[in-house]
Amino acid sequence: MYNEELKRQYIAEKVATVSISPTYLEARFQEIGATETLLGKDLAYFTTQEILEYYKTQNYTSFNIINLLNSIFNMYTQWCLQKNLVPDNQNHYSEMTPELLFSCLNKRLQQSKYLTREQVLSYIKELPNPKDQFMLLGIYEFGKQENFYNICYATMKNINEKEGTMLLPTGETVEISKELIHFAKQSEDADIYYSVSEKEKKTMPLVDEGYIIKDYPNVLSGSTEWQKGRRIYRAIDRNLEYLGLSHISSNNWVENGKINYIKTKMKLYGYNNAEEYLKNHVKEFTNQYQIKTFCRSRYLAKISDFL
Numbered sequence: 438m439y440n441e442e443l444k445r446q447y448i449a450e451k452v453a454t455v456s457i458s459p460t461y462l463e464a465r466f467q468e469i470g471a472t473e474t475l476l477g478k479d480l481a482y483f484t485t486q487e488i489l490e491y492y493k494t495q496n497y498t499s500f501n502i503i504n505l506l507n508s509i510f511n512m513y514t515q516w517c518l519q520k521n522l523v524p525d526n527q528n529h530y531s532e533m534t535p536e537l538l539f540s541c542l543n544k545r546l547q548q549s550k551y552l553t554r555e556q557v558l559s560y561i562k563e564l565p566n567p568k569d570q571f572m573l574l575g576i577y578e579f580g581k582q583e584n585f586y587n588i589c590y591a592t593m594k595n596i597n598e599k600e601g602t603m604l605l606p607t608g609e610t611v612e613i614s615k616e617l618i619h620f621a622k623q624s625e626d627a628d629i630y631y632s633v634s635e636k637e638k639k640t641m642p643l644v645d646e647g648y649i650i651k652d653y654p655n656v657l658s659g660s661t662e663w664q665k666g667r668r669i670y671r672a673i674d675r676n677l678e679y680l681g682l683s684h685i686s687s688n689n690w691v692e693n694g695k696i697n698y699i700k701t702k703m704k705l706y707g708y709n710n711a712e713e714y715l716k717n718h719v720k721e722f723t724n725q726y727q728i729k730t731f732c733r734s735r736y737l738a739k740i741s742d743f744l
Contacts, residue, residue: 567624571588
């Protein structure tokens, strides 16, 4: 982190007064660190043009994300101004109008329904809460099932970190990534949910019932599987919309995960095409995503444009 001591002082002060995750704040400062090093100055000293250039290189598709990021940098720069640390005594983040921020969005990515795993991880890191990060990466890696059952009732005790596997509540053992394990740990440890919107920033306590995904105190006990699943469904839709991906449904998101899984396995086994992989390892694929009925030719036709 560039100018680390100063930024940690800021984080410590702001977390006590502003409802925003300290982990999220630190991550945003870490990301811009390479640009600060390249320019040889703290982000609080960036000119208007340097700010715009940085935003454009991040390939954001969501106004919510870029607006929140600008708000964070704006508050930090204002804090630096109050300490007489800014050479030109100006806060150029305050000059970022909605029109300027919109101009920094990647319009091509906004329309695409297919995302690489790298893009998926890049989006997920923009979410302030690990429970939301676990939800989105979870259904990407092993599907959503009826009522999002395997997300609702996932537990840390069923994760084998050494093997990189997880025993799902429905009984299948699936492969999971180190990133998903990281989000699972953070979600289990979290006791506060940070709600971030353009109009308000607030926090809400979380209730630990032994699952990775914790509920809110206002949720009635004894919820049915369908009720729990609807809460997950709404949360996923809300997060996709926040990320600027409202054109991507939860089903599209899972399909992205399946395509990435097939591509990864093709490379691992040395196959030249998906047909070879699915012909020889169809059980591996259908187990990973709990697919009960599967027609190889129909599925290959469906995903041919993405392989």
